[in-house]
Amino acid sequence: MAEIELRHIEKHFGPVHVIKDVNLTVKDKEFVVFLGPSGCGKTTTLRAIAGLEEIDSGDILLDGKPIQGLRAADRDIAFVFQNYALYPHFTVFENLAFPLRAVGTAKDVVDRTVRSVGKSLGILHLLNARPSALSGGDMQRVAIGRALVRRPKALLLDEPIGSLDAKLRETMRIELKRLHYENGSTSIYVTHDQVEAMSLADRIVVMNDGVLQQVGTPTEVYLYPANLFVAQFIGSPVMNIAATKVSEADGNARIALDDASFDLPRELLGMLEQKQAAPDLSLGVRPEGVIVSRDDKPGYRPAEAHIIQPFGGFDIVDLKFGEKTLRARTSSGYVDKPGATVFARIDPAQAHFFDTRSGASLG
Numbered sequence: 215m216a217e218i219e220l221r222h223i224e225k226h227f228g229p230v231h232v233i234k235d236v237n238l239t240v241k242d243k244e245f246v247v248f249l250g251p252s253g254c255g256k257t258t259t260l261r262a263i264a265g266l267e268e269i270d271s272g273d274i275l276l277d278g279k280p281i282q283g284l285r286a287a288d289r290d291i292a293f294v295f296q297n298y299a300l301y302p303h304f305t306v307f308e309n310l311a312f313p314l315r316a317v318g319t320a321k322d323v324v325d326r327t328v329r330s331v332g333k334s335l336g337i338l339h340l341l342n343a344r345p346s347a348l349s350g351g352d353m354q355r356v357a358i359g360r361a362l363v364r365r366p367k368a369l370l371l372d373e374p375i376g377s378l379d380a381k382l383r384e385t386m387r388i389e390l391k392r393l394h395y396e397n398g399s400t401s402i403y404v405t406h407d408q409v410e411a412m413s414l415a416d417r418i419v420v421m422n423d424g425v426l427q428q429v430g431t432p433t434e435v436y437l438y439p440a441n442l443f444v445a446q447f448i449g450s451p452v453m454n455i456a457a458t459k460v461s462e463a464d465g466n467a468r469i470a471l472d473d474a475s476f477d478l479p480r481e482l483l484g485m486l487e488q489k490q491a492a493p494d495l496s497l498g499v500r501p502e503g504v505i506v507s508r509d510d511k512p513g514y515r516p517a518e519a520h521i522i523q524p525f526g527g528f529d530i531v532d533l534k535f536g537e538k539t540l541r542a543r544t545s546s547g548y549v550d551k552p553g554a555t556v557f558a559r560i561d562p563a564q565a566h567f568f569d570t571r572s573g574a575s576l577g
């Protein structure tokens with residue numbers, strides 16, 4: 215068992231309030247990713263769990279027991295740093311063996327464990343090499359291996375593949391996922407890369423300015439963002455967000471965006487009324503929720519295609535409805551050139567509404 219619980223964690227660095235009343239339970243064997251922009255407090259929270267940073271108040275519990283009084287070395291939690299932090303004068307074998315030797319593990323157990331971890335990370339052939347001879351990916355494999363040899367209760371990883379190139383990051387991401395699938399230790403992973411977060415996490419914790427914005431599965435945070443921040447932070451290309459006014463017209467809910475308007479099912483009015491919608495509303499719709507047709511059809515509005523970005527399997531097309539631009543996802547080559555007139559509607563199942571002032575999702 216290794217469940218990590220944070221209760222009302224607070225942390226200041228001088229006058230800067232870095233962690234604000236953070237509450238979270240990471241379940242046994244769960245892979246949780248802290249995702250947020252630079253400076254939002256992800257690393258500080260991770261370091262606090264590891265015992266590398268003191269908190270001002272609150273409780274950090276491992277399997278129900280407070281651990282903030284324990285030194286980092288006594289917490290049975292391993293930490294993987296972005297910059298690897300390998301011992302340069304040691305071989306890979308010695309780096310991997312170090313945490314075991316430090317607690318007086320018998321030689322044959324050290325040998326067996328290092329080989330087993332080395333095998334699972336695909337670095338057996340590098341055991342006699344020194345870190346300076348390794349590629350970035352292999353250095354990070356050794357750093358992860360060193361964290362795993364003592365079979366810690368929990369594994370904390372701070373942007374562990376952030377300094378690798380894009381191709382290698384993808385390879386390492388899949389390896390990390392496999393490793394967790396095979397070993398399954400409770401893991402918390404920090405990144406500002408939403409693709410990494412989406413592909414690795416059982417649950418994503420979206421942070422901004424020291425506050426947890428939303429905790430949910432990748433699908434939940436993508437499909438049901440709790441607020442405007444999450445809506446715009448998750449998803450690439452980003453969700454279209456536009457100030458809107460909603461009114462009843464011709465038996466529909468009419469969504470007005472400057473000089474463009476779209477009709478959505480009437481039930482939307484009831485839903486917004488029920489939520490006591492604020493006067494300032496924002497519509498959010500992901501590019502795949504803007505449905506494009508070459509032909510005029512009922513409910514579709516004319517638009518002029520502007521920038522077209524081909525991504526191979528699909529295109530992202532900027533559509534101008536007068537002054538308002540919405541970004542749409544189409545099949546590859548569907549809109550043949552900028553300037554073409556096309557028609558579009560908004561898929562009601564993919565329309566989100568937010569209170570513009572508080573940012574909160576209204577559904």
Ligand code: ATP
Binds near residue numbers: 232250256257406
């Ligand atoms: P990044 O991805 O850039 O590491 P982060 O979300 O992990 O960002 P933190 O590293 O936790 O954010 O930093 C949160 C805030 O605390 C930032 O404003 C940072 O400048 C500040 N900070 C972090 N460590 C210290 C420190 N030791 N002393 C003073 N301020 C600090």
